[in-house]
Amino acid sequence: MRVVKKADERRNEILDAADELFGQKGFDGTSTNDILERVGIARGTLYHHFKSKEDIMDALIERYNVRLLGAAQEIAADKSIPVVERIIRVVMALNISGESSSKEIMEHIHKPQNALMHQKIQRVIINGVTPILTGIIREGIEQGLFSTPFPYECMEMVVTYANTVFDDDIVTMTNEERGSRILAFVCNVERLLGAESGSLMDAMQMFGRGDGSSYE
Amino acid sequence: MRVVKKADERRNEILDAADELFGQKGFDGTSTNDILERVGIARGTLYHHFKSKEDIMDALIERYNVRLLGAAQEIAADKSIPVVERIIRVVMALNISGESSSKEIMEHIHKPQNALMHQKIQRVIINGVTPILTGIIREGIEQGLFSTPFPYECMEMVVTYANTVFDDDIVTMTNEERGSRILAFVCNVERLLGAESGSLMDAMQMFGRGDGSSYE
DNA sequence: TTCAACCGACCGACTGCCTGTCGGTAATAC
DNA sequence: GTATTACCGACAGGCAGTCGGTCGGTTGAA
Numbered sequence: 224m225r226v227v228k229k230a231d232e233r234r235n236e237i238l239d240a241a242d243e244l245f246g247q248k249g250f251d252g253t254s255t256n257d258i259l260e261r262v263g264i265a266r267g268t269l270y271h272h273f274k275s276k277e278d279i280m281d282a283l284i285e286r287y288n289v290r291l292l293g294a295a296q297e298i299a300a301d302k303s304i305p306v307v308e309r310i311i312r313v314v315m316a317l318n319i320s321g322e323s324s325s326k327e328i329m330e331h332i333h334k335p336q337n338a339l340m341h342q343k344i345q346r347v348i349i350n351g352v353t354p355i356l357t358g359i360i361r362e363g364i365e366q367g368l369f370s371t372p373f374p375y376e377c378m379e380m381v382v383t384y385a386n387t388v389f390d391d392d393i394v395t396m397t398n399e400e401r402g403s404r405i406l407a408f409v410c411n412v413e414r415l416l417g418a419e420s421g422s423l424m425d426a427m428q429m430f431g432r433g434d435g436s437s438y439e
Numbered sequence: 440m441r442v443v444k445k446a447d448e449r450r451n452e453i454l455d456a457a458d459e460l461f462g463q464k465g466f467d468g469t470s471t472n473d474i475l476e477r478v479g480i481a482r483g484t485l486y487h488h489f490k491s492k493e494d495i496m497d498a499l500i501e502r503y504n505v506r507l508l509g510a511a512q513e514i515a516a517d518k519s520i521p522v523v524e525r526i527i528r529v530v531m532a533l534n535i536s537g538e539s540s541s542k543e544i545m546e547h548i549h550k551p552q553n554a555l556m557h558q559k560i561q562r563v564i565i566n567g568v569t570p571i572l573t574g575i576i577r578e579g580i581e582q583g584l585f586s587t588p589f590p591y592e593c594m595e596m597v598v599t600y601a602n603t604v605f606d607d608d609i610v611t612m613t614n615e616e617r618g619s620r621i622l623a624f625v626c627n628v629e630r631l632l633g634a635e636s637g638s639l640m641d642a643m644q645m646f647g648r649g650d651g652s653s654y655e
Numbered sequence: 656t657t658c659a660a661c662c663g664a665c666c667g668a669c670t671g672c673c674t675g676t677c678g679g680t681a682a683t684a685c
Numbered sequence: 686g687t688a689t690t691a692c693c694g695a696c697a698g699g700c701a702g703t704c705g706g707t708c709g710g711t712t713g714a715a
Contacts (some may be wrong), residue, residue, distance in 0.1 A: 227682055227691055254673060265693045270675065272691090339554035346609045376623035379610070383603045384596045393562045394595070407592035414630050443664055443709060471701065481666040486702065488664090658715080666707070673700075684689075 226263075234272050236262050238286060241279050249337045250280060277339075284343050291317060292351045299355045306363040307426045313355065341391070348386055353379045360416065370417030377415045384408070442479075450488050452478050454502060457495050465553045466496060493555075500559050507533065508567045515571045522579040523642045529572065557607070564602055569595045576632065586633030593631045600624070 228236075240261040244253040255276055259269055273279045294316045298309060356378045363369040371377050388394050388404065396404060409424050416423075444452075456477040460469040471492055475485055489495045510532045514525060572594045579585040587593050604610050604620065612620060625640050632639075 225681065225692065230691075233691080255675085256673080266675085266695095267677085267693050268691070271693095274675095276674070338558040341558065342554045342609070345603075349603075349609060373623035373626060376620060377627060379604065380596065380600045380624075380627060383600050387561075387565075387599045387603065388595065393558070393565060404592060407589035408596075410589065411593060411596060411631055414633075415627055417630075441665065441708065446664075449664080470699080472699090482702080483667070483704085484665050487666095490702095492701065656715100659713095661712085662710095664707105664709085666705105668704095670703080671701095674698095676697080677695095678693105680691105680693075682689105682691075685687085 230272065233262075233264070233268070234282075237264075237269060237272060237279065238283055242283055245280070245283070245337065245340065250276075250340050280340055280343070284340070284347060287344070288347045288351065292347075292355070295352065295355050299359055302362070306359055306366060306368055307423065310356065310359055311426060313359070317352065345386060349379065349382055353382050356382065363416070363418075368418060368422070371415065374416075380415065381412055446488065449478075449480070449484070450498075453480075453485065453488060453495065454499055457499055461496070461499070461553065461556065466492075466556050496556055496559070500556070500563060503560070504563045504567065507564075508571070511568065511571050515575055518578075522575055522582060522584055523639065526572065526575055526579075527642060529575070533568065561602060565595065565598055569598050572598065579632070579634075584634060584638070587631065590632075596631065597628055 237258065240258050241253070244257050244261065247253075248257070255266070255269060258279075259266060262269075273282065295313050298304070298312050298316055301309065304312065353375065357375045360369055360371075360374040360378060364371070364374065385408070389401075389408075406424075409427060410420075412418075413420055413423050453474060456474050457469070460473050460477065463469075464473070471482070471485060474495075475482060478485075489498065511529050514520070514528050514532055517525065520528065569591065573591045576585055576587075576590040576594060580587070580590065601624070605617075605624075622640075625643060626636075628634075629636055629639050
């Protein structure tokens with residue numbers, strides 16, 4: 224049976240299927256046949272819309288990236304929110320939009336099969352999130368909250384670390400270890416930014432629930 | 440023609456070939472046939488010694504890991520070397536032994552094809568190097584050089600960042616950017632460790648060549 | 656010293672799967 | 686009515702891993 228749809232619609236159908244399948248079985252573990260079957264199209268159709276399997280992954284990451292950074296950017300630009308609160312909200316948005324916009328992608332990245340996808344997303348996050356946060360930090364410096372000659376490099380370090388250690392399973396942790404890791408992390412960020420000791424910690428406990436279990 | 444060798448010897452021949460080929464063409468880009476051809480053995484022989492292609496990679500990383508961390512550990516344990524100097528020497532050893540012990544592996548990890556290998560090595564480095572450096576930091580704390588309640592977490596952050604930003608091509612940089620990135624990095628490390636401002640920077644310029652082009 | 660049994664190293668044809676291609680067909684737009 | 690665009694599915698080429706069988710060195714008994 225032959226069903227014709229608009230290119231955009233088909234493209235998104237394929238991406239939705241790939242999103243779910245890559246999440247469940249990983250990129251390498253998912254064959255193009257799996258995708259064809261789920262969408263209900265023929266091989267040729269898939270390769271009409273995407274030039275390769277990897278191209279599908281790149282499109283998936285791009286789609287994800289736009290949604291994720293868009294939400295974060297919006298909050299970051301709202302100068303009516305105090306600096307520290309805004310930082311926390313941006314970080315929270317990065318988690319939440321990760322859940323809602325892309326059904327499975329963030330939850331299943333951590334499987335070892337998905338190394339390539341993970342690396343690509345890491346690149347997007349580090350190079351996308353860092354400038355957004357740096358902008359807020361600069362405001363904080365003007366207001367005398369922070370003090371560092373290297374706001375960008377600081378945030379790059381913070382984002383890289385959080386993204387690797389808290390998101391990945393590169394470092395395996397018990398829940399307890401995780402808690403103390405987060406405590407240490409916040410203190411270290413305060414030092415890097417030259418913030419008053421405890422200033423970030425206090426704000427965090429006001430907003431995020433104290434356990435911080437889903438941080439970044 | 441049939442040549443019989445001891446299992447260990449064959450195993451290492453295969454690993455040497457894989458080392459070079461993975462370095463040149465990446466893991467995915469190297470077929471088992473490539474390896475067979477270079478070693479001069481049949482398919483069955485390869486699978487007599489290794490249970491899968493990924494098993495070869497794991498063995499390669501293990502071999503690399505032992506050599507790399509062994510060298511670093513040795514230096515770290517030498518308490519006759521002053522703390523700051525020892526840190527720099529350990530970091531240098533991580534670079535140098537990367538060149539000498541494993542011909543190609545470190546130079547070619549950065550190709551996108553090698554994401555899985557890279558992730559595995561990253562895990563090994565973060566979980567292996569951090570405790571070694573933390574030991575030295577603890578000595579530094581006792582001597583009053585550093586001051587932090589979280590030496591392990593500090594070093595985890597430092598190692599993770601350096602390994603991601605300076606080793607990978609996740610962040611693309613010009614040489615100039617690289618230099619300023621290193622400058623900022625050293626200052627940030629001083630802050631994290633609670634070291635006197637400039638104390639690490641000075642030591643670095645004494646030892647490593649000032650440009651620090653091959654740092655970590 | 657000889658011989659036979661054994662075992663681990665080795666072989667290569669084969670299977671099944673996978674990605675990407677291509678010539679052709681049907682539906683839609685103009 | 687024609688051009689474009691979405692769609693189809695058979696096919697080619699290459700891949701990892703399997704398996705039944707072969708060969709050579711070693712060991713121990715005759």
